[in-house]
Amino acid sequence: MLIALWQARPDLAGYDVADAVTFCFLTQAFIGPMQVFGGGLELSQRVRSGDVAIDLIRPASLQLWTLAEDFGRATYLFFVRSIPPTLVGAALFGITTPADPLTWAAFLISFVLAVIVSFALRYLVALSACWVIDDRGVQSISTIMTLFFSGMILPLVIFPGWLGAVAQALPWAAVVQVPADVYLGKADVPAALVFQALWAATLLGAGALATRAVRHKVVIQGG
Structure with a gap:
C-alpha cells in the first residue's frame, strides 16, 4: 500500500518509495x-493479585526495577523479533541503510529513548489498575x-494540517516516528533526541x- 501511495505521490512528505x-x-x-x-509488564497483574505489596517493600524503586526488566x-525481542523481519524486507524489497556511522549512533540512542518512552507510557497504564476495577479498558x-x-x-509526516502537528508533538511520536526518521536521515537529530528525552x-x-500515590493508597488500604 505504501509503495502504491508513493508511486502515485512521489516525494510525498520528503519520502521516496x-x-x-x-x-x-x-x-x-x-x-x-x-x-x-501494549502490555509487556506484569505490574497490572501483580496489582490485581496483591503481590504489588511485596514489590513496594523491596529496597529498590518499583519503577526502576520494572524498567530494568523491560x-x-x-x-531479547530486538534480536528475535526485530532483526529477522528486517532482513527479510531487505532481501525481498530492498531497504535503505545509513551510510554515516554518526547516523547509526544517533539511531541507537533514539532507539533506546523510544524504548524508555514506551515503557513510561505502559507503566502509567499498568498502574491504573490501582484505581480502576478492570484496567483492560485503559x-x-x-x-x-x-x-x-x-x-x-x-507515517505521521503525511497527516494533514493541525492533526499532523498535534500528532508529531505527542509522546507516541517518540516511540516510532522519531527513531524511524532518525534512521532515514529525515530528522534534525539534536532536536529529535531532545524531544524524546523530554518526553x-x-x-x-x-x-x-x-x-508514590500508589504506595500511600496501599498503606491506607492495609491500615
Whole structure:
C-alpha cells in the first residue's frame, strides 16, 4: 500500500518509495522492543493479585526495577523479533541503510529513548489498575492511541494540517516516528533526541509520582 501511495505521490512528505518501504519494515521491527500493542509488564497483574505489596517493600524503586526488566525484554525481542523481519524486507524489497556511522549512533540512542518512552507510557497504564476495577479498558484505549499517533499505521509526516502537528508533538511520536526518521536521515537529530528525552523525563516523572500515590493508597488500604 505504501509503495502504491508513493508511486502515485512521489516525494510525498520528503519520502521516496525506498524510504516508505524502509519505514514499513522499521515499524515492524519496533513492534517487539517498543511493545507497540501494549502490555509487556506484569505490574497490572501483580496489582490485581496483591503481590504489588511485596514489590513496594523491596529496597529498590518499583519503577526502576520494572524498567530494568523491560529493558531485558526489549533487548531479547530486538534480536528475535526485530532483526529477522528486517532482513527479510531487505532481501525481498530492498531497504535503505545509513551510510554515516554518526547516523547509526544517533539511531541507537533514539532507539533506546523510544524504548524508555514506551515503557513510561505502559507503566502509567499498568498502574491504573490501582484505581480502576478492570484496567483492560485503559489498556485498549492506550493501544489505539499508540497505533494511531506513533506512526505505526501511517507515517505521521503525511497527516494533514493541525492533526499532523498535534500528532508529531505527542509522546507516541517518540516511540516510532522519531527513531524511524532518525534512521532515514529525515530528522534534525539534536532536536529529535531532545524531544524524546523530554518526553522520557516527563513520563518517568509522572510514573514516579503515580508510584508514590500508589504506595500511600496501599498503606491506607492495609491500615
